Amino acid sequence: MSTSQKDHQEIPPHLEQKKLIEFLESLHRIFKIGIYYPAGHKVLDQAAEKFQRNISNVADTNRSVLIELHNETLHVAGHEISAPTGALLEIKKLILDLGIGSIEIDRAIPLPELLQLVSSLLLWRSQLQGIKEFTQADIANLPVSVRILQKEFLVDESAILPDGNGEDAEHGLHSVFQALAEQGVERDRIEQCIR
Known part of the structure; x- marks a missing residue:
């Protein structure tokens, strides 16, 4: 078989x-x-x-x-x-x-x-x-x-890895927040994530 x-x-x-x-x-x-x-x-x-x-x-x-x-x-x-x-x-x-x-x-x-x-x-x-x-x-x-x-989605600074361009985790997280602001997410909502 x-x-x-x-x-x-x-x-x-x-x-x-x-x-x-x-x-x-x-x-x-x-x-x-x-x-x-x-x-x-x-x-x-x-x-x-x-x-x-x-x-x-x-x-x-x-x-x-x-x-x-x-x-x-x-x-x-x-x-x-x-x-x-x-x-x-x-x-x-x-x-x-x-x-x-x-x-x-x-x-x-x-x-x-x-x-x-x-x-x-x-x-x-x-x-x-x-x-x-x-x-x-x-x-x-x-x-x-x-x-x-x-599903549960969680992101913190340690979850963002450098992409090989010399970005560290803090800069990568800042890029995420900047993209959210450009998409129209209110500043106070973004600040909630930073805290």
């Missing part, structure tokens, strides 16, 4: 790439049409039914499915997505933009809660896009059938 056959046999059928991709693409479809159609609309109901089938297939006997981003690579149920499609790249961008580490969705998520998730994430993204100050990003109104782990 070749190594590739052995590797293929180790992956349970419910976690094959095709099924993982179909699951993420059905979630993406809900994001695309969920903001246009009300609950009960035929198009949205069909997309929700497909999503429910896909999440059940991927979850198998598990209570939920975990979507994670590791080094900018999507993982579903612990398996790397090796062939990202356009839809998957959009999901990845949304997760990156929102600073999300993982999204766990219960396999029995009802449509109203799925739509609540969609609207919460899209609202959060639209709010973050126009921000010109430091803020504690927090997703509000998440349904109980979804759990999100946010």
Whole structure:
């Protein structure tokens, strides 16, 4: 038996790439049409039914499915997505933009809660896009059938390394603050970071 056959046999059928991709693409479809159609609309109901089938297939006997981003690579149920499609790249961008580490969705998520998730994430993204100050990003109104782990970003002077141009950490940090000021961040907000 070749190594590739052995590797293929180790992956349970419910976690094959095709099924993982179909699951993420059905979630993406809900994001695309969920903001246009009300609950009960035929198009949205069909997309929700497909999503429910896909999440059940991927979850198998598990209570939920975990979507994670590791080094900018999507993982579903612990398996790397090796062939990202356009839809998957959009999901990845949304997760990156929102600073999300993982999204766990219960396999029995009802449509109203799925739509609540969609609207919460899209609202959060639209709010973050126009921000010109430091803020504690927090997703509000998440349904109980979804759990999100946010990434935490911390920067201090010791985290900024010289770039080889003779800059020391203090000068590098000053450059960051100067760039923030040029982008319109208020001076008192920048001074909060210096303290």
